[in-house]
Amino acid sequence: MSLLCYCRAGFEPELAAELGERAAEAGLHGHARANRGDGFVVFAGADGDELDRALPWRSLVFARQKLRLLAELRGIDPTDRIAPVLASLQGMAAFGDLVVEHPDSDAGKPLSGLARSFGNAVRPALRKAGLLAASVEAGAPRLHICFLAGDHVLVAQGDPRDSAPWPLGIPRLKLHPEAPSRSALKLEEALLTLLDERERATLLRPGMRAADLGAAPGGWTWVLQRNGLHVTAIDNGPLRQHVLDSAGVEHLRADGFAWQPPRPLDWMVCDMVEQPRRVASRMAQWFAQGWCNRAIFNLKLPMKKRWLETRLCLDQFQAEAGKPVTIRARQLYHDREEITVLAVAQPLLRGPRD
Numbered sequence: 001m002s003l004l005c006y007c008r009a010g011f012e013p014e015l016a017a018e019l020g021e022r023a024a025e026a027g028l029h030g031h032a033r034a035n036r037g038d039g040f041v042v043f044a045g046a047d048g049d050e051l052d053r054a055l056p057w058r059s060l061v062f063a064r065q066k067l068r069l070l071a072e073l074r075g076i077d078p079t080d081r082i083a084p085v086l087a088s089l090q091g092m093a094a095f096g097d098l099v100v101e102h103p104d105s106d107a108g109k110p111l112s113g114l115a116r117s118f119g120n121a122v123r124p125a126l127r128k129a130g131l132l133a134a135s136v137e138a139g140a141p142r143l144h145i146c147f148l149a150g151d152h153v154l155v156a157q158g159d160p161r162d163s164a165p166w167p168l169g170i171p172r173l174k175l176h177p178e179a180p181s182r183s184a185l186k187l188e189e190a191l192l193t194l195l196d197e198r199e200r201a202t203l204l205r206p207g208m209r210a211a212d213l214g215a216a217p218g219g220w221t222w223v224l225q226r227n228g229l230h231v232t233a234i235d236n237g238p239l240r241q242h243v244l245d246s247a248g249v250e251h252l253r254a255d256g257f258a259w260q261p262p263r264p265l266d267w268m269v270c271d272m273v274e275q276p277r278r279v280a281s282r283m284a285q286w287f288a289q290g291w292c293n294r295a296i297f298n299l300k301l302p303m304k305k306r307w308l309e310t311r312l313c314l315d316q317f318q319a320e321a322g323k324p325v326t327i328r329a330r331q332l333y334h335d336r337e338e339i340t341v342l343a344v345a346q347p348l349l350r351g352p353r354d
């Protein structure tokens with residue numbers, strides 16, 4: 001059995017290293033097929049079920065999606081792509097939903113039109129063959145058909161409890177016209193994907209107090225303010241006027257590595273562009289000192305050995321925080337050469353490193 005994971009194009013070696021190391025820690029062996037720029041990694045191992053369980057999607061930093069590969073179809077006849085797909089699924093139970101997609105890569109993006117039209121054509125054929133439920137069944141395995149080329153397809157299966165619900169593993173968020181920067185989408189995506197609905201409702205409540213380190217021009221402050229939080233925005237740079245004018249926002253021109261809150265806060269968020277280990281260490285100090293008990297921060301990754309650096313930074317953060325902290329880390333769709341980390345000084349029920 002093989003896993004099929006999608007990632008940001010260019011981060012295939014990081015994802016392969018992450019899968020390999022995490023599998024080895026669980027006493028399992030696997031090997032990755034990963035080519036830089038492909039936007040996906042296939043990870044094969046002898047004991048598929050154990051491998052699948054040892055690598056939950058939510059625990060993976062660099063995987064946007066995690067699926068079980070069912071078949072790889074090469075050299076498909078472009079005049080009948082449906083028959084080989086149906087043949088590869090013979091004898092299987094009906095899937096609850098269908099996603100036809102392509103890697104988010106230079107080679108994959110031009111295949112979006114083909115994926116759409118093939119989806120329209122294959123859906124009724126799958127239903128007729130008893131391979132797809134008549135209407136979406138939320139809890140049942142999802143069928144993924146991933147086009148790598150016009151004649152090359154990966155057929156895979158997604159467990160709705162252990163995979164991203166969005167096509168290509170990408171949550172589509174629209175930039176609000178009043179958002180001061182595109183960075184606002186990063187924090188919105190982090191809140192959407194690193195917390196579930198129940199956790200958001202309990203951990204992020206109106207009236208809570210937050211600090212935003214490296215706040216200018218104010219995207220993250222604006223997101224927190226719209227969630228009803230009081231925000232102290234720390235940056236020597238200017239904030240957009242409409243953010244400054246909003247209720248509950250205070251701007252302090254100060255160094256985010258030196259400023260400390262006069263009294264403990266609920267949240268701290270940080271988007272300062274700095275050496276990741278320096279950021280991880282300062283973030284840990286906030287937890288060790290009890291200045292906050294929830295945080296979301298970005299770690300800008302170096303050009304090389306990015307999985308190693310990720311690992312070092314997260315371990316360093318955990319060690320220096322001086323108390324048990326739930327950590328969830330992910331390279332978000334809106335992240336570039338960086339990852340986003342959620343840290344909460346209490347156990348959360350599900351997911352990675354909890």
Ligand SMILES: C[S@@+](CC[C@H](N)C(=O)[O-])C[C@H]1O[C@@H](n2cnc3c(N)ncnc32)[C@H](O)[C@@H]1O
Nearest residue numbers: 181183214216217218219220235255256271272
């Ligand atoms: C990527 S921008 C932040 C964007 C912001 N999160 C938003 O949504 O609009 C990084 C910011 O960090 C600030 N910064 C970098 N080092 C800093 C420091 N030591 N103290 C305070 N701000 C810092 C920069 O001035 C810059 O405005």
